[in-house]
Amino acid sequence: MEDNALKEMWANYDKKLERSLALNHRIITEIQTQKARTALRPLKTVKIIAVILGILWALLLSVLVCFALSAMTYYRHFFVISAVAIIITTVAAIVAYIRQVVLIQQIDNSMHVVEVQRKLAALQSSTINIARILFLSAPFYTTFYINKSMFEHGTIGLWVLQLTVTIVFTIISVWLYRNIRLENADKPWFKFIFGSNEWTSVIKAMNFLKEIEAYEKE
Amino acid sequence: MPPSKEDNAFLLVIEQHKGIIYKIANSYCKNTEDRKDLIQEIVYQLWRSFGGYNDQYKYSTWLYRIALNVAISFYRKDSKRAGRTSGLTADIIIAAEEEEDTGPQLKLLQRFISELPELDRAIMILYLEEKSYREIAEILGLTETNIATKINRIKNKLKRKFSTIHN
Numbered sequence: 001m002e003d004n005a006l007k008e009m010w011a012n013y014d015k016k017l018e019r020s021l022a023l024n025h026r027i028i029t030e031i032q033t034q035k036a037r038t039a040l041r042p043l044k045t046v047k048i049i050a051v052i053l054g055i056l057w058a059l060l061l062s063v064l065v066c067f068a069l070s071a072m073t074y075y076r077h078f079f080v081i082s083a084v085a086i087i088i089t090t091v092a093a094i095v096a097y098i099r100q101v102v103l104i105q106q107i108d109n110s111m112h113v114v115e116v117q118r119k120l121a122a123l124q125s126s127t128i129n130i131a132r133i134l135f136l137s138a139p140f141y142t143t144f145y146i147n148k149s150m151f152e153h154g155t156i157g158l159w160v161l162q163l164t165v166t167i168v169f170t171i172i173s174v175w176l177y178r179n180i181r182l183e184n185a186d187k188p189w190f191k192f193i194f195g196s197n198e199w200t201s202v203i204k205a206m207n208f209l210k211e212i213e214a215y216e217k218e
Numbered sequence: 219m220p221p222s223k224e225d226n227a228f229l230l231v232i233e234q235h236k237g238i239i240y241k242i243a244n245s246y247c248k249n250t251e252d253r254k255d256l257i258q259e260i261v262y263q264l265w266r267s268f269g270g271y272n273d274q275y276k277y278s279t280w281l282y283r284i285a286l287n288v289a290i291s292f293y294r295k296d297s298k299r300a301g302r303t304s305g306l307t308a309d310i311i312i313a314a315e316e317e318e319d320t321g322p323q324l325k326l327l328q329r330f331i332s333e334l335p336e337l338d339r340a341i342m343i344l345y346l347e348e349k350s351y352r353e354i355a356e357i358l359g360l361t362e363t364n365i366a367t368k369i370n371r372i373k374n375k376l377k378r379k380f381s382t383i384h385n
Binding site (some may be wrong): 005006007009010012013014017019020021022023025026027028029032108109110111112113114115116117120121129201204207208211212215216 | 228229232233235237239240251258261262263265267270271273280284286287288290291292294295309310311312316323324327330335336340346347348356357358359360364373376
């Protein structure tokens with residue numbers, strides 16, 4: 001198959017399309033008058049729900065922290081410090097997520113294809129950073145419930161269990177924070193954590209980013 | 219409200235380039251429903267960008283960049299798109315049945331192109347559209363030398379595929 005044959009074939013295709021394609025002016029007018037905007041760019045409901053739930057979670061914790069502070073005792077330090085740490089990580093994740101969605105929407109598609117695709121893939125890949133931030137809050141879910149009663153009536157067994165759980169959570173979350181990165185995307189543990197459908201597009205973006213970088217170097 | 223000059227100019231550009239939009243959508247999307255969504259998305263993005271069109275470039279360069287960017291991004295999105303249409307039920311670009319009757323060789327070429335990686339596919343479409351290396355480099359943002367090397371590699375790959383089928 002020679003070059004000319006390929007081009008000739010494509011040119012014939014062009015001619016056929018010229019004869020067979022027709023424009024639906026009504027739909028284009030709808031797009032021009034923005035009627036179609038909401039239908040064409042549906043922001044996934046699941047993303048909106050995730051942001052709303054995150055905000056509600058941070059608000060609920062803030063209210064509980066305010067209550068705790070209004071009648072502060074020594075034992076409530078555990079709850080207050082844990083809840084504040086969770087609020088900080090949740091807010092950081094929400095801000096990073098919203099910022100990322102806005103930046104993706106603002107990318108100018110009329111720029112060079114390779115440059116736009118690299119920016120998009122890099123932004124989508126950065127979703128993984130939000131997961132890293134959220135993993136950091138995991139140990140605080142093992143300390144917020146420590147209270148006066150545990151100190152007064154807790155057995156050694158209870159405290160050994162409590163310490164073990166907190167230390168294990170801390171080690172795992174710090175390890176994940178340090179190791180969840182592009183270079184490890186092929187590792188089995190990474191695929192296990194991010195194997196669900198919600199992460200498919202992020203993993204695809206990460207792989208595509210690698211491809212683009214290799215492509216430019218070729 | 220009567221259409222403005224800008225509305226009519228946009229319509230004219232789409233009319234003149236509908237074949238390109240269709241071919242790009244067809245190369246990145248085989249499923250009919252998804253292709254309809256992709257064409258709508260391309261036209262919508264073109265309209266969004268139309269006011270800021272930079273006449274330093276040709277209309278075709280501007281259009282290829284947007285259409286390819288939207289198509290590649292669309293292609294990489296979640297593959298589970300079943301049932302997710304845009305809400306607009308009609309096609310923007312209507313293809314008569316004749317289009318389906320493209321002949322076995324062209325069908326093979328279309329299949330081989332659709333099997334290429336996303337960026338190689340973009341290069342091959344532009345090459346077959348008889349764009350110069352300079353214009354392809356301008357659209358993609360790579361050097362002309364890089365484009366020349368890649369075109370040779372892709373052509374060899376396609377030739378090998380054709381010869382495998384014919385043998």
